[in-house]
Amino acid sequence: MPAYKRILLKLSGEALMGDDAFGINRATIVRMVEEIADITRMGVQVAVVIGGGNIFRGVAGGSVGMDRATADYMGMLATVMNALALGDTMDKAGLTPRVMSAIGIERIVEPYVRPKALQYLEEGKVVIFAAGTGNPFFTTDTAAALRGAEIGAEIVLKATKVDGVYTADPKKDPKATRYTNISFDEAMGKHLEVMDATAFALCRDQKLPIKIFSIFKHGALRRVVQGEDEGTLVHV
Numbered sequence: 001m002p003a004y005k006r007i008l009l010k011l012s013g014e015a016l017m018g019d020d021a022f023g024i025n026r027a028t029i030v031r032m033v034e035e036i037a038d039i040t041r042m043g044v045q046v047a048v049v050i051g052g053g054n055i056f057r058g059v060a061g062g063s064v065g066m067d068r069a070t071a072d073y074m075g076m077l078a079t080v081m082n083a084l085a086l087g088d089t090m091d092k093a094g095l096t097p098r099v100m101s102a103i104g105i106e107r108i109v110e111p112y113v114r115p116k117a118l119q120y121l122e123e124g125k126v127v128i129f130a131a132g133t134g135n136p137f138f139t140t141d142t143a144a145a146l147r148g149a150e151i152g153a154e155i156v157l158k159a160t161k162v163d164g165v166y167t168a169d170p171k172k173d174p175k176a177t178r179y180t181n182i183s184f185d186e187a188m189g190k191h192l193e194v195m196d197a198t199a200f201a202l203c204r205d206q207k208l209p210i211k212i213f214s215i216f217k218h219g220a221l222r223r224v225v226q227g228e229d230e231g232t233l234v235h236v
Helices: 013-015 025-042 052-063 068-092 114-121 140-150 184-188 197-205 218-224
Strands: 008-011 045-050 097-101 126-130 154-160 181-183 212-215 230-235
Touching: 008 013, 008 025, 008 140, 013 025, 013 052, 013 068, 025 068, 025 218, 045 068, 045 114, 045 140, 045 181, 068 114, 068 126, 097 114, 126 212, 126 230, 140 154, 140 197, 154 218, 181 184, 184 197, 184 230, 212 218
Parallel strands: 008 045, 008 154, 045 126, 097 126, 154 212, 181 230
Antiparallel strands: 212 230
8 A cells, every 4th residue: 555645756857868968868768667656656646847858968067147137948858858858668567648848838737726727637647837837036945935835845855866865875875874854943943955945945844755866776666655665755
């Protein structure tokens, strides 16, 4: 039995690159979708917020000196491209995805409308939220916290390249240990980088727990939704 009925999964754009320098690695995105399909078969309602770093990285050099808001809008469009790729891969895997964008591009994807998103989730469809919050100066981490709170998700799952939050950088310190769970206040006091400050504060205020885990660890997503000891849980 899953420990959660409805989750918000935050995927970074970089996670889609696999071992590539930028762009979307086909094998990587197919494997991620298989893991998502696995938990939907358990009856878990899944919403996804996707970043755009894998695409924006390819044009980042040209954004040097660019107006911040303009660069952020470029990043939002990159997330739409990732959302379309993710949705297409889900469709081929037998899932029913719905891409909803925070910025209006109705000829490509439908706009984000909260009641519609909730309806899709109840119907067992996977909702992919694109274009962040639709505003510059806010990260996709903040979009994940915001959408998670809006749709009544029980937890925000932040998929990363590491399998949790550690006492120190495990690559530099062999004695570093993983936190199984930690409170918001303790994470703040220890200056642990869980999410950006805005996203972290929103989750804390809404009493929305965050689980940090590795999306590259086979079966980790399933273990997380089953409530097993995987990753690090940040809670009130």
